Amino acid sequence: MKLSSKKGKVQCIDGEILEKLSLKTRNKFLNYNLMSFLDPKYSNFLKQVQKFFENFEKTNKITHNEDFYEWIPEIGKNGYISRLHKFEDIGLNYEPHGMTSEFMRILAMDFFDPQLTMATGATAISVNPILLHNEDVDIRLRALKELVTGEKIGCICITEPERGSDAVHMQTTCEEQEDGSFLVNGEKIYQTNGSKADWAVVYAVTEKNNGNTMAQFLVDTSWDGWTAERVNIPWTPRMHVSKENLVNLKVPPECVLGKPGEGMSHLFEGLNLERLSIVCLNIAEAWNAIAHAVIYANMRKQFNKEIFKYQGVGFTLSNLWAQTTSMTLATLNVCQMIDDKMEQLGTLPKEFNLALGTTASQLKLLSAKLSERVVYECANLMGGAGVCDNTLMHDLLGISRLQEIGGGTRQVQSHILSSALRNIFKQL
């Protein structure tokens, strides 16, 4: 039997089915679904990233039980950490790039390894503020290049033990020194990659609870005053999520990405695209689960028939498939609108970006819920095979349960949407 895309301790699934659940076949399933909608520029890119991961898995005999952080340099060297930008500022020339390309990158990487994809997302998000505010400063460009090319790992530090959803009223303080540096003091928590990160983007305020005094810093985690402890999140055992203690952490002037007063707008400026990246991740997880369940149900026999032929299985899968396809098409449409605007104008117009905030929240709300339900139902349709450790279904089950929390909870998205609806009413 050839290696499957995941190897558990005890083989529970029939060898022939396990072989068919390979990365290659699941990728093929995804491609059949997407090819008629995608511009060749993107379908070719999707296939290119898929091929990379198929080869990577085979060459390195990957079982998906490994420490995936060790794979990052190789992935980065090949240009698959972030595709949101061209990255000309650091001498790269990524083509294709943009929101649709990022969606393709996330799909291909998620089919290979969902936990790796979520962790890489945190590095990709930390790249955005450094890119936007690099101002040609050497250390910022170095951090940017190291993160994008996978030499180093990044994290973003917003959440605190006492300030989660209420991120604006931070407790972590920063105090300006005579030489223009800042001393940062406080605690952060639930940072994806925190204890593995080499570079961090940290937010702090000069006055506790006053978001208008917020600043944004680039931090080298080897500096004195930074310590990070890993938090145990049992649903994603291979991903590092951490709690950081910042004690008189000295940030030099060249690492001040946003002075006090600029931090809050810096925090919000990239939020729409970051939230949309999470939407892409949610959709990728749903497709990955559907690919597993469709293959499995078409091969597994009970009562002398493939279980797919029982309406309880086939119709349930059809329903999950319809919902996931619809969510994919909606997201592709939004990605394309963003890419068109960026190509025509080089930036997103203010009015468009404002409307996009609502759209990103709508998609985040629905896709997180969808991903959790689709993954659970697919695992359920696979019986014991869906919950044992022989396939990536187990990883998908864990990770899809986190998606309603990170990147703004379900209630926070609903809160944003109800405010937006109220504003529309006021304009009638």
Ligand SMILES: Cc1cc2nc3c(=O)[nH]c(=O)nc-3n(C[C@H](O)[C@H](O)[C@H](O)COP(=O)(O)OP(=O)(O)OC[C@H]3O[C@@H](n4cnc5c(N)ncnc54)[C@H](O)[C@@H]3O)c2cc1C
């Ligand atoms: C796996 C994982 C990765 C993460 N990665 C990062 C990261 O990289 N960087 C980072 O900075 N943070 C990260 N976070 C933190 C994440 O953004 C927060 O967990 C989230 O914002 C919620 O904050 P909290 O956990 O303190 O919950 P709380 O804010 O305490 O919320 C608890 C509950 O109360 C509800 N609630 C809160 N306020 C309201 C309200 N006004 N109306 C209605 N309901 C409300 C929430 O929806 C939730 O259900 C991560 C979290 C997880 C779980």
